[in-house]
Structure formats: C-alpha cells, structure tokens
Amino acid sequence: MTNRLYYTDPYCREFDAAVESIEPRGAQAVVILDRTGFYPTSGGQPFDTGTLGGLAVVDVTDQDDGNIAHLVELGPDGSSRSESRGLAAGATIHGVIAWPRRFDHMQQHTGQHVLSAAFDHLSHIRTISFHLGAVASTIDLARDVSAREILEAENEANRIVWEDRPVTIKFADAEEAATLPLRKESKRGGTLRLIDIDGFDLSACGGTHVARTGAIGIIAVVSWERFKGGQRLEFLCGGRALDRFRSLRDAAAEGTRLLSVAPEEVPAAIERMQADAKDQKRAMNALVTELARYRAEELAGSAETTDRGRLVMRVLDEDANGLKSLAMAIAARPGYATVLLSTSTPTLVVVARAADLAVQANTVLAALTARFGGRGGGKPEIAQGGGLEAPTAAILDAARAAILGY
16 A cells, blocks of 8 residues: 555655556556655545656556556656666655645645635535636535625635644544544545644545645635536635736736726726627618618519519528528518528528418428538528538529429
8 A cells, every 4th residue: 555645744745665566558657656745636636747767747546455556658668768767666766746736736725625614614505525627626515605605705714824824634533533523524434634724624635735824825716606506616726816816917907908998997998888889780780771671672673573473583692691681671572582592602591482472481491401401490481591512503493493383
C-alpha cells in the first residue's frame, strides 16, 4: 500500500521513493511507488502533475488495493528511456510536484470547506457534492437558495478566510469520529482523516488543503443555477479569483473606452444602445416590407396564367427571410401562387398561395423535398424549406407539375 505523503504534509513539493513496479504501456508506463506526494483524482479534486525521474506524470489514480498508480510519459523509445531515468523496480526515484497546480487545488478545496460550512451555519443547507474544475469549482446545495443567502454565506466565508484561522489535519477511528461534530457524516470505516478549520468546520476529507485560511485569499461566488431540485454554485478562490478579476477589469476598461462612459454608466449605455437597435430594426423591417411590396408588384406582373391561378416562379438572390417576405407579398393578391428559389446551394424554397386558391403549399413543398432532398414544413398558405440538391430549373418544373396537378 502506497504511503501517502500528502496526507500529513500537503506542502511536500519533492520526495524520494522506491519503485515497487512498472508496467510499460507503449510510450507510457504505470508506476507504483512505496510512497508518494502525488494526489490521485478523488473526492472531486483532480490529480497532481509533475515529474518522476524527469519524466512527466500525466495521470494519478487510486487503485483498489490501496496503491497509487502514476502514469508517466516515456517517449517513443519506451523502456530504454525509462531505464535511463532510473525508472526500474527497486530503484529510488525523485518526484517533483507541479506546485502551482497543487497550491491552486489546495486553495479551491479549502475554500469549498469554508463556503459549505458557511451555508450550513447560516442557513442549515447541506452540500451534496463538490467538483474542482480546471477553471472554476462548483458545489451542489440540497435546496434552492436566495441571492441574499448566497451573499451572507459569501461574506461569512471570507470573514473566516481573513481571520487566517489554522487548518489542521487529524486522524480518528470511526468510533471516535462518531462523537465529533462533523459537518457531514462519513460513510467510510476505519481511520478517518479529518480537516479541522479552527472553530468553524470539521470534515472527513482526503484532499489537500492550505495550512491557514488566509492562504485561500478570497472566496467569490460567480454564478448559480437550479440543479436537480437544489442549487449549483460556481465559485473561485485565491489565484483563480484574481485571474477572473483581471479579465473583468480589462473587459470593463475596453467597454468604457468603446462606449465613452464611466464604468458605472455601462449598463445604462447598453440599454440605450439596445433601445436604439430595436428602433432601427423596426424601421428597417418597415423598409424591407415596403421594398418587398414593390418587388412583389414587379414579380406579379410576370405571372404565368394557368387554370390553377396566376403563377409566379422565380430564382432570386435572396436569403430565407427575403424569399418569405416576397412570397407573402405576392400571395396577398387574390388568385396568385408563387414558388421562389434561392440562387445559393443547397437551394432554399418558399411556396405560397392566396387564400382563394386550393393549392396546398405544404403539400407542394413535401413533394419537392421527397424528390430533391432537404427538409422543411409549413401550412397550406405558406411553406418553406432548404437543402434541396438539384438544378433550379428541375425544381421549378417539379413545383409547376405539383401545383397544376391539383
């Protein structure tokens, strides 16, 4: 069973260990050591990275037999490279933890303990699960929480951070643990590892944590949403919170420069721009409708007279909205039906007819898509589709046949 150095010394950055076994896997190998400072993926916290004998550690996993497996990159020369680095059974090898990643995980994980305890103390809300992601971390709470409850818990959590309380590691057997005020009952038997945040939280946990709460830096809740009957909160601690602040600061600075307003005036400026954009869109839509009416008159003038009504069939350089606007304007005339295609491929198609005609636009469209592919739908008065793969002349001929077949 691998001796876990991080259990008692999470600040361990380098260590020496004996190689108990090595299992080559092509350009990689699985290495078991007699002891390790590498944390394996567990309890919502990702694994550590670093090096063993200079070889990159790319994954660390907890095995069923109590050992910790380290997956290392050997390179293309495989076993010969591992032996040159001393990676052989019985050899002593030097391990180095990637400290920035480890310390980041320590900040986030300890911050989670503090934040979860704050919700528990203030609102009696239990944390169901925790996930430490590459960019942000989340906790899932047992019930919905209000914005006020979140603010109060965030304030309480940061009070504990700034008081710089000691965070200690203790061990207790199951019988002793049952007498202690654990925030959450542990389902594990045997000896439990406890993380004690002085006077605030006591939890069974195998993860890595900072030695004092001050090292968390800050705890910031950045978003929340309903999730499985409860609430999922995303939060950032320490360096991650600083990175997010810098990103928001730079975005705010650029926004104020572009809008030529003070930072506190940005929301109002955006609202004004949105209102202006809506007014402009309404005006543009009115102009497009008016233009479609004039173009529809021109197209209607070229209509083919049939025993099914006057038929307008054209290929136009328009998008789907343009085709639809024109088709509706043409079909607003009694006795008119129209089939309009796009010049772009795959072909867009709109079929429309006046209310006094028997032609079913959706039936005509279904006949076209069945023959030429694509998809679409609509109503008897108007239907539209896309993705038709055929020369436009062939599509128009088929549409004419479908309409005249009524």
